[in-house]
Amino acid sequence: MSESIILVEGLTKVFNAKVKAVDDVSFDVKQGEIFGFLGPNGAGKTTTIKMLTTLLKPTLGKASVCGYDIIKYPTEVRRSIGVVPQEYTADEDMTGLENLMLVASLYGIPKSIAKERAEELLQLVELKDAATRKVSTYSGGMRRRLELAAGLINHPRVLFLDEPTLGLDVQTRTAVWQYIRRLKEEYKMTLFMTTHYLEEADGLCDRIAIIDHGKIVRIGTPQELKASIGGDVIELGLDNDADDISALIHQIKLVKEVKRVNSHYRIKSEVGEEAAPQIIELLRSKGYHVTRISLTKPTMDEVYLEYVGRNFREEEDRTDVMTRRAVLRRARA
Amino acid sequence: MKDDTIAKGLTAPEDQSVLHGLWALTNRELMKWYKVPMLLFMSLIQPVIWLGLFGKAMNFGALFTGQSFNIPGLNIPKQVLDSISSQIMENTFGTTDYFSFLAVGMLTFVILFTAMFSGMSIVWDRRFGFLDKILTTPVSRGAIVMGKIFSSVIRSLVQAAVVLIVAVLLGMDISKFSVTGLLGTFAGLFLMTIGLSSLFLMLALRSTDWQTQMAIMNLLNLPLLFASNALFPAKLMPTWLEYVVRINPISYGTDVGRQLLLGSAGMASLWFDFAYLVAFAIIFSAVGIILSWRYLTQ
Incomplete structure (x- = not known):
């Protein structure tokens, strides 16, 4: 359990030479744990995940995933991780099964094995009956579950989840939590997730990093964080x-x-x-x-408010917030 | 998932070659086309309409034939008029029949319009997050771009073949057709499509905005078409325009077709045509792949 699978040192991302989305962030994630990034919208969670999953190049600092440096060995990193992005990325014109087969072939998984895995994963996320339906007919919850299956097709050692339960109803959210716990318990997978839901971070994560304005404010287990206040x-x-x-x-x-x-x-x-x-x-x-x-x-709410602040959105200069968000949106897309 | 294979990872013998995923990505694009009969039909019918309406309407041959000239004081026999007209047509268009001349131009026209959309699809992929998803997989960045180019090439060539068949049915002159001529023509079109698809793809690599992309397409397509010999021979154009035509790769794709299918005298020698198209295809696809390495990841 104590072996680090993700190591991040001084990671920084500056967009357009002025907006520091991620500011000198350092942490490590241990093998087999669920590590949560908790913070308000625009805090730098997605930018961090995009750097760790090799979609963005860091401006400064270094990081390694599964022992591979993210800048020097991006292909090896990609091979050993799975990613469940915030958006629905499946191709709507194809069926759920076809989408999984496509992603599998991008990992170079031979067809026969891919088919077997795709069916197992569709079973896991309870999409077996909808496997041959076009994704455009899926509900939001079904699409989220399909994304999860797609992230697991290469049997990754680390799974990155960016806001996995954003905009889901209570049943689907609970189901997604169950899948995440199963991945950790049954398959000893390491999970790195971002969220802005406090109860999600509290109930699911082994350790939490609270991030705000691109900086990590506090890292610890939920118990430690609560005790700290x-x-x-x-x-x-x-x-x-x-x-x-x-x-x-x-x-x-x-x-x-x-x-x-x-x-x-x-x-x-x-x-x-x-x-x-x-x-x-x-x-x-x-x-x-x-x-x-x-x-x-004490609840995570109190912890969060303690470290992120109660009224910081109002206190900040509004135009500053708006330009910052606009730059981030453009840079990310 | 009977045991903990997921956790061990990389349990399957994975194909590490650069090309893995290329066919899957190509097929994904093609599926959107052949699995939607309406779209397939529309994309095939559009050039046919152009060919039928434009090609038949611009009946230059009828300027001289089909009517008798009665110039007072002169009594020109119809025979003479006809031979003068066919001489003018032959000199101008390289064939006595404008429709046949235009039919070859339509082959390149339909390819230009199909290639244009190769750029659009990458803009949509970016917007819907699909591009980010495939970028987190180990598939080579070059394969992402090549998949788009290949699917565009296949679609273009199929559509060009349909246009040719329809043109023949509508009365294109087939007296000079030969198997090698047809193969050569499609080889030329193939090279042209690779270059054009790469060009439009390159313009879209960084774009997230489909409206800008549409504007770029519209800005480029008609000038590319009109400043070529697809609709009208270059030698009758003003000199400055002729230079533009001689740079435009579309002219060379058309020129190959005219020489091989209609036996016309070409704008340049066949060798030069092919050399130009090969260079165009290689340079633009290479630049496309290099840029994709650089720009797909920020």
Whole structure:
């Protein structure tokens, strides 16, 4: 698990000599993990993925995927990865099966093997019945699943997913999550995905990099990220609120912070589940009676808002945002 | 996926040659054409309409024949008029029949119009993300461009063959036809299509905007057609225009056809025609492939 399969050092992409879409980004992705890039639209997620999948050349910095340098050995990189882009890329005039066969032949997979794989993958993404229908008749969810199958046709070691659940309904989104978990668990595949859905990053990814304005703000497991903003919050009420017992509670090692708010206490701890019973025990031994207690775990929402900022879109100069987006759109297309 | 083959990756013996995927990409383009009967029909019917209407309407031969001249004071016998007219036609068009002259021009015309669309398809592929998808596969960048060129060449030549058949049915002069003549003509057209398709593809390599692409096509197609000998012989044009005609590769494609199918006196020798077309095809396709290496990835 500890072996790095993607290594990125100081990766930078500047469009038109002025817009820094990705700014000195460094991270590594371990073999077999699901690594998530979380950030608002225009943060540089897609640009990073396009560089790692050899569609864009970095302005500065270096990166390797499966041991191959993305600039020196792009063909080897392409051979060992699968890509599920943000857009629907399948040819609408062809059937689902034909699309998979076409992609397979681009990987140089012999026809007989390609056919076998295409059928297995269509089964996996539950498109078997629609295999011989034209893609133009597919729904958005079906097309997304076909993209996933196309990304897997060469049995890649690393699969890149760019916003895999963007614009999908709840059922399809859940299905896509299931496929992603299966790829990791059953096939030990490494997955690199971008998303701006917090619950997706939280529920799916082993590690998350929060990216904003082209820079990585924070990297860690979802638990680490949540802990980094102060951890769990325990709220406690006593039958006797005459004495201030803040100092008493603070004696417990697991407690990081105690605040008295009106008639109850707000206690911060990195491991709320363990701290809470100790607090109750201690207070009882001192003769206090706990009347109510609640434990709140921090959500990814709070983590995100902490690092990306609450109102940054409004604070920024609007025209600046508009030109930045326009340049990015043109450069990307 | 019975075991963990997916994770191991590269389990299949993959064809590492440069050409893998080329046929698949070519066939993808062709499928859009032959699997849609309406499109196939339309693309074949259009040159036929041009040929029928334009070719039959511009009946230059009838300037002299079919009517009698009554110039007061002169009594020219019809026989004399007819032989003068056929002499003029022969000198001007290299054949006594303008329709046959134009039919060969139509072969190159239909090829020009088909080749033009090779550029459009790469613009659409870029817009729909299909191009990005194939760029993430190990298929050679050259194969992407060659696939477009080949499919355009195949379509063009099929359409040219249909035009020729229709022209014969409509009364094209076949007295000088021969198997080698036909093969030679199509060899010339083949070279011309490769060059033209590469040219239009090159213009579209970086473009994401189909409207600009349409504008470029419209800007180029009619000048390329009119500044050639496809519709009218170069030797009757003003000198400056004749120079343009002599640079225009379409003129050489047409010239090969006229010499081999109609036995006309050519604008240049057959050898020169072919040499020019070979150079045109090789230079433009090579530049196309080089540019695709450079510009498909930003």
